Amino acid sequence: MKPSPKRMPSTDRFTSIHGVLVDLHDVGVLLIGEPGIGKSSCALQLVIRGHRLVADDVVLVRVASENVLIGQSPETIRDLLAIPDLGILNVREIYGQNAVREWKEIDFVVELVSDSKLEKAFDAVDIMGVTLPRIRKKRPTNFDRERLENMCELS
Numbered sequence: 001m002k003p004s005p006k007r008m009p010s011t012d013r014f015t016s017i018h019g020v021l022v023d024l025h026d027v028g029v030l031l032i033g034e035p036g037i038g039k040s041s042c043a044l045q046l047v048i049r050g051h052r053l054v055a056d057d058v059v060l061v062r063v064a065s066e067n068v069l070i071g072q073s074p075e076t077i078r079d080l081l082a083i084p085d086l087g088i089l090n091v092r093e094i095y096g097q098n099a100v101r102e103w104k105e106i107d108f109v110v111e112l113v114s115d116s117k118l119e120k121a122f123d124a125v126d127i128m129g130v131t132l133p134r135i136r137k138k139r140p141t142n143f144d145r146e147r148l149e150n151m152c153e154l155s
Contacts, residue, residue, distance in 0.1 A: 013063040015128060021054035021071040021104060022046050028104040030059060030071065030132075033112035037139045040083055042112070047081070047099050053091045054104045056081045061106065061127060069130050072103035109134040 019032040020039040024046065031039045040056055047053050055073035064070045073079075079092040079100050092100050109125050113136050125134040 013128060015061050016074075017059045017061055017071075017127070018057065019059050020056050021059045021073075021106065023052040023054060023101050023104045025051070027108070028054070028071065028106045030106050030109045031112060032109060033139065034114075036084070037112045037114070039112060040081055044081055044083055044089070047091055047095055052099055052101045052104075053079070053081060054101045063128050063130065064105070067130055069106040069127055069132070070103055071106050078102070106132060108132055111136045112139045113137070114139055 017030070017032065018035070019030050020043045021028060021030050022043050023029075031042055033039055043053055043056060054071060055078075057077065058074055059071045060074060061069050061071050079090055081089045081091050083089060106127075109127075109132050111125075111134055115138055121136050123134050123136075124131050126132075
């Protein structure tokens with residue numbers, strides 16, 4: 001049974017992870033990788049395409065049950081997305097209420113890596129005793145900065 005969408009389940013077990021959590025068609029995807037690799041830019045591209053931002057930069061993760069992790073943003077940075085060269089965007093104000101979520105169950109992990117670190121494309125990762133599938137993808141290299149800037153200005 002999934003937790004009620006009105007209130008994030010809470011336990012005493014929690015941690016923070018450097019990454020971005022997005023909701024893609026009701027699937028919680030945690031983007032991780034080295035600083036500057038493109039996690040936030042990926043998230044912006046996904047929001048532009050109609051998906052939802054949960055957290056950027058810091059994802060607070062709690063164990064909701066034996067095999068379920070829930071992620072959310074710290075309140076002080078909720079709805080904010082930091083994009084290099086663009087600045088800090090308030091996703092709720094720019095793209096509307098439906099572009100954000102307060103929390104989301106984490107279903108799998110996507111690790112963005114440089115070309116040299118791409119050894120095994122699919123495996124699993126353990127977060128707080130919960131095993132999640134992990135996909136490793138090469139870092140995005142073709143984000144269109146001008147297109148992003150225009151979309152932010154038009155919104």
